[in-house]
Amino acid sequence: MEKIRSKKIYKILKIIFSVVAVLLISATLSRSVPDGTLDYVCKSNVTAKKAIALTFDDGPGKHTERLLDVLSENDAKVTFFVVGNKAEKYPETLKRAYDEGHLIGSHTYSHIDFYKTSLDDIKSDIIKNIEVIENITGKKPVFLRAPYGNVTPVQLKQLDTVFVHWSVSTLDWYGEEEEFVYNRLMSVAKDGAIILLHDTRETTVDAVLRAIPELKAQGYEFVRVDELITRNGDEIRTGIPYRSCKQDKSPLAY
Numbered sequence: 001m002e003k004i005r006s007k008k009i010y011k012i013l014k015i016i017f018s019v020v021a022v023l024l025i026s027a028t029l030s031r032s033v034p035d036g037t038l039d040y041v042c043k044s045n046v047t048a049k050k051a052i053a054l055t056f057d058d059g060p061g062k063h064t065e066r067l068l069d070v071l072s073e074n075d076a077k078v079t080f081f082v083v084g085n086k087a088e089k090y091p092e093t094l095k096r097a098y099d100e101g102h103l104i105g106s107h108t109y110s111h112i113d114f115y116k117t118s119l120d121d122i123k124s125d126i127i128k129n130i131e132v133i134e135n136i137t138g139k140k141p142v143f144l145r146a147p148y149g150n151v152t153p154v155q156l157k158q159l160d161t162v163f164v165h166w167s168v169s170t171l172d173w174y175g176e177e178e179e180f181v182y183n184r185l186m187s188v189a190k191d192g193a194i195i196l197l198h199d200t201r202e203t204t205v206d207a208v209l210r211a212i213p214e215l216k217a218q219g220y221e222f223v224r225v226d227e228l229i230t231r232n233g234d235e236i237r238t239g240i241p242y243r244s245c246k247q248d249k250s251p252l253a254y
C-alpha cells in the first residue's frame with residue numbers, strides 16, 4: 001500500500017516537473033526573436049546618391065579598434081555582425097563600436113552552421129548571443145546574418161527575424177592579401193551595395209583603411225544596413241534576407 005502511494009506521488013511529481021520544464025523552455029525560446037510584429041524604427045540619414053553598407057562579420061577582434069579609428073576619422077558608419085564568444089573576449093571594443101554609432105547585429109554566439117543545426121539549437125544559440133550583446137551594449141541586436149549565409153527558406157520563416165545577406169563578397173575570408181581585397185572593394189563599390197568583409201583579418205582592415213577615403217572622394221557615403229534598407233521609406237520586415245538597396249528602389253529581397 002505504502003509502495004503504491006509513493007509510486008503515485010512519484011508519478012505526479014514527474015508530471016509537475018515535466019510541465020514546469022516545458023513551460024520554462026518555451027518561455028526561453030519565445031524570448032528569442034520577434035513574433036511577427038517587428039518593433040524597430042529606423043530614421044534613415046542617407047542623403048548621398050551613392051551609399052554603401054560595409055558589413056564586418058566574425059569579430060570583434062584585435063584589428064577592430066584600428067578599423068574604428070579610421071571609420072571615425074572619415075565619419076563612416078558600418079555594421080558589425082558579432083559573434084558572441086568573440087564579444088566576450090573584446091567587450092570594450094564592441095561597446096566602443098556601439099557607442100560610436102555603428103549598427104551591431106548578431107552572427108550567432110558560436111558561428112553555427114544552420115544547415116547542420118536543429119531549430120531548437122539555433123534558437124538557443126541566437127538567444128545566447130542576444131544576451132551577450134545586450135549585456136555589453138545595453139541594446140538587443142535586431143539584425144542577424146547567418147554564418148556562411150546558410151539559412152533555408154523554411155528557417156527564414158521559422159526564425160522570423162531580420163536577416164541580412166550581402167550583394168558582394170570581397171572574398172577576404174579566402175585568405176586574400178590586402179592588394180586583392182582593396183582592388184576588389186574599389187571595383188565592386190556601387191550604390192546600394194551591402195558588402196561582406198571580416199574585421200578579424202588584418203589584411204582586410206588594411207584594405208578598408210585605404211579604400212574608404214578614396215571611395216569617399218568619389219562621392220560614396222558609408223551607412224549602416226538599417227539606414228540603407230529604409231532609405232526609400234520602406235519598413236523593415238522579418239523573414240526575408242536583405243541583400244542590397246538602391247536609390248529610389250525597394251530593398252531587393254529574394
Ligand code: NI
Nearest residue numbers: 057058147148
Ligand atoms: Ni562568419
